[in-house]
Every structure is written in structure tokens, then in C-alpha cells.
Amino acid sequence: MTLHPFNGIGPTIDPSAFVAPGAQLIGDVTLGPDSSVWYNCVLRGDVERITVGARSNIQDGSVVHVTRKRHGTEIHDDVLVGHMAIIHGCVLESHSFIGLAGIVMDACVIEADGMLAAGSLLPPGKRIGAGELWTGRPARFTRALTPEEIARNRAGAAGYVELARQHRTSLAGQR
Known part of the structure; x- marks a missing residue:
């Protein structure tokens, strides 16, 4: 992991958070308890x-970034952000899910249990409403998620907490 202060402000990382080798955290970035940032991510x-x-x-x-003097990025609790996603100047409410290679642009909001499909x-x-699935380029409302899909997404966030613990242990054993 590489932490880079910018203009005198550096990342703040909860001791229980996992930041994988190769990840880059630059400037005013805060990671909460048991959060994880995986290999080769950039949070700027x-x-x-x-x-x-x-x-x-x-x-x-x-990649997670912001918009100068307009939009920070807020990722609330228990959020899944899939591999190769781009998150830019938006709000991801608790339990939301961004699929693989999904792109969320400035001033967007994904409400609780909302999902942006892969790609x-x-x-x-x-704004993706609570429990909604949006798909496509540009994304449009597709349907409401089922209770089973919501439960599976929520379990995915918990699974990543455990997986991060395993990676931390494995990496510590390599030193």
C-alpha cells in the first residue's frame, strides 16, 4: 500500500481496514472500520x-475520484464496489452494489440496496432508488431486486470483510 499526502492532508485509515499492496491512497481519503481497498486500486x-x-x-x-470544488465521494457502510469500477464524485448509500467495471459519474446517488449492473x-x-437494478450504457431502471438478491448482495459485503482478514494474515506471513 502506498499512502500519499497531498497539500498537507494524508489518508486516515482505521486500524481494522485492509489496504492491499499496490493500492494508492492520495490526499483526503478516510477508510472506516473493516473496510477494504484491494490490489491496484486508486483513491485520489x-x-x-x-x-x-x-x-x-x-x-x-x-478508481475512486472527486470533482474539484463540487463533489466529494461518499461510500457509506457495507457497499460492494466490483473490480475495475470507476466511482467519481457521487454518493453510494449503505448496502449499494456497483457491478464489475461499472461507472458512476458526478452527482449520482445510489440508494440503499440499489445496484448498478456490471459494465x-x-x-x-x-439516482438509483432503494432496491432497484439499473443496467446498460447509459444505465436505465430495469427492475426491482428480489429479496433474495438483496440478501446475497448484503452477504457479499460481509464475505469481503472475512476475505480481507485472510489476505492480511497471509501477507503478514510473507514478511
């Missing part, structure tokens, strides 16, 4: 703030 809080809540995960190769692009200013 250089011109606005990025917050990642408890038990949320930013999976391999994802989808949510244009600026859009």
Missing part, C-alpha cells in the same frame, strides 16, 4: 474528500 482525494464507510470494499483495479454507466446526476 486530492481536490475533494473521499470517505469509505465500515465494511465497504473497493475491489481490484477500481453499466450511470450518467451524471442520476
Whole structure:
């Protein structure tokens, strides 16, 4: 992991959070308890703030950024951000899910248990409602998620907390 202060402000990481080798955290970035940032992610809080809540995960190769003087990025608790996602100047409420290679642009909000499908692009200013699935480029409402799908997504966030603990232990054994 590499932590980079920017203009005198450096990342703040809860001791229980996991940041994988190769991840880059720059500037005003805060990671909450049991959150995880995986291999080769970039979280660049250089011109606005990025917050990642408890038990949320930013999976391999994802980029999280902000919009100067307009939009920080808020990732609340128990959020899943899939591999290679781009999260930019938006709000991801608790239990939301961004699929693999999903893109969430400026001033978007994904409400609790909302989901952006893999490969989808949510244009600026859009809002995914609670429990909704949006798909496509540009993304559009597809349907309501089933209770089973919501439960599976919620279990995925908990699974990443345990997986992060295993990675931390494995990496500590290599030193």
C-alpha cells in the first residue's frame, strides 16, 4: 500500500481496514472500520474528500475520484464496489452494489440496496432508488431486486470483510 499526502492532508485509515499492496491512497481519503481497498486500486482525494464507510470494499483495479470544488465521494457502510469500477464524485448509500467495471459519474446517488449492473454507466446526476437494478450504457431502471438478491448482495459485503482478514494474515506471513 502506498499512502500519499497531498497539500498537507494524508489518508486516515482505521486500524481494522485492509489496504492491499499496490493500492494508492492520495490526499483526503478516510477508510472506516473493516473496510477494504484491494490490489491496484486508486483513491485520489486530492481536490475533494473521499470517505469509505465500515465494511465497504473497493475491489481490484477500481478508481475512486472527486470533482474539484463540487463533489466529494461518499461510500457509506457495507457497499460492494466490483473490480475495475470507476466511482467519481457521487454518493453510494449503505448496502449499494456497483457491478464489475461499472461507472458512476458526478452527482449520482445510489440508494440503499440499489445496484448498478456490471459494465453499466450511470450518467451524471442520476439516482438509483432503494432496491432497484439499473443496467446498460447509459444505465436505465430495469427492475426491482428480489429479496433474495438483496440478501446475497448484503452477504457479499460481509464475505469481503472475512476475505480481507485472510489476505492480511497471509501477507503478514510473507514478511
